[in-house]
Amino acid sequence: MPTVSFEHIVKSYGSMTVLNDLNLSVDDGDFLVLLGPSGCGKTTLLNLLAGLLEVSDGRIMIGDRDVTDLDPKDRGLAMVFQSYALYPTKTVHGNLKFGLSASKLPRDEIEKRIAWAARLLQIEPLLNRKPGQLSGGQRQRVAIGRALVKNVGVFLFDEPLSNLDAKLRTEMRLEIKKLHDELKSTIVYVTHDQIEAMTMATRIAVMDGGVIQQFGTPDEIYERPANLFVAGFIGSPAMNLREATLNVSNDRITAQLASGVVLDLEGYDFAETPRNGTKVIVGLRPEHFGAPDVREAKAAATFTLPVQYTERTGSDATVYLKLDNQLLALRVAPDAASRLKPGTSVSVDFLSGKANLFDAQTGRRM
Amino acid sequence: MSQMSASERAAGATEVPVARAPYFVRKKKGISPQSIAIIVFLSMCALFFCIPLYVVVVTSFKSMDQIREGAIFALPQIWTLDAWDHAWNKACSGINCHGLKVGFWNSVMILFPSLILSIALSMVTGYALALWNVRWAGAFLFLLFICAFVPFQIIMYPLIVMTSSMKVYGTIWGVAIVHAVLAMPVLTLIFRNYYKDIPQEIMSAAVMDSGSFWKIFFEIILPMSGNILIVILILQITSIWNDYLIGVTFGGLNGQPMTVNLANLVTISTGTTNYAHNMAAALLTAIPPLVVYFVVGKLFVQGVTAGAIKG
Numbered sequence: 199m200p201t202v203s204f205e206h207i208v209k210s211y212g213s214m215t216v217l218n219d220l221n222l223s224v225d226d227g228d229f230l231v232l233l234g235p236s237g238c239g240k241t242t243l244l245n246l247l248a249g250l251l252e253v254s255d256g257r258i259m260i261g262d263r264d265v266t267d268l269d270p271k272d273r274g275l276a277m278v279f280q281s282y283a284l285y286p287t288k289t290v291h292g293n294l295k296f297g298l299s300a301s302k303l304p305r306d307e308i309e310k311r312i313a314w315a316a317r318l319l320q321i322e323p324l325l326n327r328k329p330g331q332l333s334g335g336q337r338q339r340v341a342i343g344r345a346l347v348k349n350v351g352v353f354l355f356d357e358p359l360s361n362l363d364a365k366l367r368t369e370m371r372l373e374i375k376k377l378h379d380e381l382k383s384t385i386v387y388v389t390h391d392q393i394e395a396m397t398m399a400t401r402i403a404v405m406d407g408g409v410i411q412q413f414g415t416p417d418e419i420y421e422r423p424a425n426l427f428v429a430g431f432i433g434s435p436a437m438n439l440r441e442a443t444l445n446v447s448n449d450r451i452t453a454q455l456a457s458g459v460v461l462d463l464e465g466y467d468f469a470e471t472p473r474n475g476t477k478v479i480v481g482l483r484p485e486h487f488g489a490p491d492v493r494e495a496k497a498a499a500t501f502t503l504p505v506q507y508t509e510r511t512g513s514d515a516t517v518y519l520k521l522d523n524q525l526l527a528l529r530v531a532p533d534a535a536s537r538l539k540p541g542t543s544v545s546v547d548f549l550s551g552k553a554n555l556f557d558a559q560t561g562r563r564m
Numbered sequence: 565m566s567q568m569s570a571s572e573r574a575a576g577a578t579e580v581p582v583a584r585a586p587y588f589v590r591k592k593k594g595i596s597p598q599s600i601a602i603i604v605f606l607s608m609c610a611l612f613f614c615i616p617l618y619v620v621v622v623t624s625f626k627s628m629d630q631i632r633e634g635a636i637f638a639l640p641q642i643w644t645l646d647a648w649d650h651a652w653n654k655a656c657s658g659i660n661c662h663g664l665k666v667g668f669w670n671s672v673m674i675l676f677p678s679l680i681l682s683i684a685l686s687m688v689t690g691y692a693l694a695l696w697n698v699r700w701a702g703a704f705l706f707l708l709f710i711c712a713f714v715p716f717q718i719i720m721y722p723l724i725v726m727t728s729s730m731k732v733y734g735t736i737w738g739v740a741i742v743h744a745v746l747a748m749p750v751l752t753l754i755f756r757n758y759y760k761d762i763p764q765e766i767m768s769a770a771v772m773d774s775g776s777f778w779k780i781f782f783e784i785i786l787p788m789s790g791n792i793l794i795v796i797l798i799l800q801i802t803s804i805w806n807d808y809l810i811g812v813t814f815g816g817l818n819g820q821p822m823t824v825n826l827a828n829l830v831t832i833s834t835g836t837t838n839y840a841h842n843m844a845a846a847l848l849t850a851i852p853p854l855v856v857y858f859v860v861g862k863l864f865v866q867g868v869t870a871g872a873i874k875g
Contacts, residue, residue, distance in 0.1 A: 250768050271775035283765035287787035296783060299774040344773070 200261030200351050201226050202247065202384060207256035209242055216242050217408045220256075224401065229378050229385045231395040234405035235431070240388045241356060243405075247386060248277050248354055260352060271300040276345035277354040280361060282337045284329040290316075290340050291325040297344040308347075315346040318377070335366045342374070346381075355387040359394060371397055392432055396420065404428050422554075426561040429481045429554060435516050435527040438482040441558065446474040453480050453555070457522045461499040465551040468564055478564065481554035484516060487528040488547040490538065497547035501526065504543050508535045519544070624648065624843035631839050647840035651848055655841060657820070657828035664848055667825030671852075673736045674811070674821055675804050678743035683796060686748050690755025691785055695767050696777070705756070711749035720813060727814060734816025742814050743804050751796060758792040759785065794863045802853045822849050 203223035209216045216239050224230045232240035245251040247258060249270035258266050265273045276297070284293050294312045303311075316322045319339045329337055338358060345353055355374070359367045375398050378385055389395055395402050396416045404411045404419060404427070412424040423429035429437050442453040442461065451463045451472055461480060488494040503519035503526065510516075515535030518525040528546060530538075538544060555564040619636050624647050626640040653663040660666065693701050723742060724733060732738040762785070770780045811821035820828075826849045830842050 245768075248768075248772060250771065269775050270772045275772070277769070277772050279765040279769060281763060281765050283763065283769040285766065285770070285784050287784070296770075297773045299776075299779060299783075344769075 200263075200384065201259075202230075202352055202386065203259045204243070204247070205257040205259065207243070207246065207258070208254045209239075209246060209251065210254045215408070217246075220408070220410060222403060222410060222413065224384060224386065227382050227384055229375075229387065229398055229400045231399035231402045232386065232388045232405060233390070233392060233395040233402055233431075234411075235390060238405040239408040240390075240405050242408075244354055244356055244386060244388045248275060249273050274350045275352050275354055276348040276350050277356065278338075278341050278345050278358045280357040282329070282341040282361075284337060284340055284344075286329055289326050289328055290321060290332070290343075293329070293340055294325075294344050294347050297347050301348070311347045311349065315343040318346065318380075319343050319373075334362050335370065338362060338370060342377070346377075350383075352384045352386065355385065357389055358387075360389070360391070367394075374398060392434065396432075404431060406431070422563065423481070424563050426479060426481075426556050429556065433483060435484050435529070437554070438484065438526050438528075439479050439556075440482070440521070440524075440526075442478050442480045444472050444474060444476040444478055446472050453478060453553075455480070455499075459499050459501055461548065461553060462550065463498070463553060463555070466553060466555065468555075470564060472564065477558035479556040479558050479561075481556065482526075482548055483552065483554075484527040485529040486549045486552040487530075488549060489530060489534055490517070490544040490546050492547075494547040494549060496550040498550045498553060499548045500545060501548070502543060502545040505538045505540050507540050508538055510535055517544075519546070620843045620846060623839055624847055626840055628836075628838060628840060647838070647844040648848070650838075651829070651841050651845035655825075655829045655845060656832075657825045658817075658832065664822060664825050664829070664845055667820055667822035668848070670736055670815070670819060670825075671805060671821040671823075674740045674743065674819075675801065677737070678740040678747075678804055679797070679800055681740070681744035682747040682751055682800065683793070685744075686751035687755050687789070688781065689748075689752045690757075691759050691781055692777075693752070693756045694759035695762065695785070705753070708749045708752055712753060716746060716809065724813065733814060734819060736815070736819040738814040738816075739811055739819055739821065742810050743807065746810070747800060747803070751800075754796065755789075755792065758789070762788065791863075794860055798856060798860060801856050805853050 201224060204220055207217055207220040220243070222243075232243060234240050242251065246253050249265070249268060253266060256266070257264060260274060263274075285296060288296060291312060294315060295308060298308050298311065312325075313322075316325060319342060321336065321339050321343060324332060324336060324340070329340065332340065338361075341358070358374075359370055362370060371394060374385075374387075378398075387394075387398065399416055401413065402416055402419050403413045406427050412419055412428045414424075419428060420432055423432060423437075426439065430439060440455050442455045445452045445454055445460075451466070453461045453463055455461065488497065501519065501521065503521055506518045506520045506525060508515055508517050510532055512532070515530055515532045517528050517530050517535055517538055519528065520526075556562060557564055622639055623631060623636065625643050625645070627642060627644055627646070630638075630641055651663060652665050654661060655663045657664075657667065692698055693705060698704070727733040727738045727742065730741075732741060766784070767780075770784050774780055774783075805821075806823065807821070808823045808827065811819075811824045812827075815821060815824060826845050829845050
């Protein structure tokens, strides 16, 4: 179960550079999720690791082996594809067996591994069927099985759950997580789904425009987003981002929003010394607002705003308030949301010590 | 008893939908002018092909005496297979009078090597061009495209020189090789376009699993090629069997295919023209492609439409 590291990776197509001097290292047994919007380069990075694409410059290491110029089959990897990519004319058994065709194993060892993977994934009754006779979830299990039989240390997943329906996706998410816990292998997993990333990863690399915006544990990424992109990308509903001006005076630091509301920044862990009058962007997570019309003991700011509309998902609800012609989202209990009629004015507190501050010019966390 | 009840049930089952009044009465569509026009056109086309065919078939079973009467649409008074026997066993092509069977076996001996050679080579080339990174693949494809449109007559003389230097000119092998070579550009393009539709992820998975060009071809790609193989087989069998020009140019005296035999038999004859012999010979030559169509015709249609819903 080796480490995987990308060192100064450059990938360009003609004059277009997709990845430029990218460095990333995954520890032994980590579950790394590459997360980002479409076209951010995450799949390119995975294909470079798999050997399906060639790097223009840089080095890829798996353990202490330099695999940059190795053939895909010699890299000691197994990959699961988005569209399953099962061989349509082979049975499930044949699919699993072909996964081992590069390794020259004795016949009984091959059969032993197939039986092991089939038992682990509960696809034993399906071994003699063709992929066309399987449901989406079963196909995905077979695709994972084809990777498992190779018995390698590093597994690659390329958006493996995005073709499944919502219920199945939740089930498979847990199963993949369980497999990772059992096998203790290193996993590199590409997705654009932040729920998958937050639930499965031990490390997340958020990517945008071919650049790794932040690399850290799911909690770090959620609690302390490194820049405006990560802040806006992670979290649903998205973090409320508002322009503000810093006010520094006698130990008390506040941020004044454009609407005039003053946000108390007591307890904020500044990375640099704040200066008076700096233009900033404050980020307020929807769930860090207190219940409407209930006074919090320690509130950083109080907003009294008209309700624009409410959205209920069953387990919780989102209320959108109107602030300077923009919407301010806050998460509330469903019964509280049902009492709020559009047009009525409510008063909510933002909890102390939960705000995020970003430099308005650089977009970096302050 | 059980049969009775079964038929009763069946009768009852057919009654039910009749008894139920339709919820929404729809106006029945009459025969529209367009469909009349189409029916008339199709009937004319059918007659255009069927009437000569009818004449050929009945004439081949007539005796020469009845043919001289001139009633070409009349059925034979005495059905006889003499003409067929003569055409197969005794008809003369030039100075050889061993019938069409010589040409038939020549055609068969030309057909199989050229089928195997052209399909095997173009299939593997198409697979490499479509699914592997081949240097200069674009330029190569363009070249194939150009080659597919070069008329045979233009390269006929160079081909004769080449085949004679290969010592195959004037033999069955000469004809077979020329057929195979001439078919390859088009076949390669067809295979390449078919394989281009195979999802890239399947190829990526195969490359990661095995990485072997031949293993992927034989285990993954070849089993997925059934449809296109049927199409190519029919195309090739008909075009090779029906060819005349290549056969007459490269076959020499001993390697003439059936079509060349037939032409000699019909055009070169002494005395009165025996129409029954000619008709029987023509039908004999046409039978093999027809058999191919009847046997695999259904698969052919499936193969032609398969690209849209390949699973």
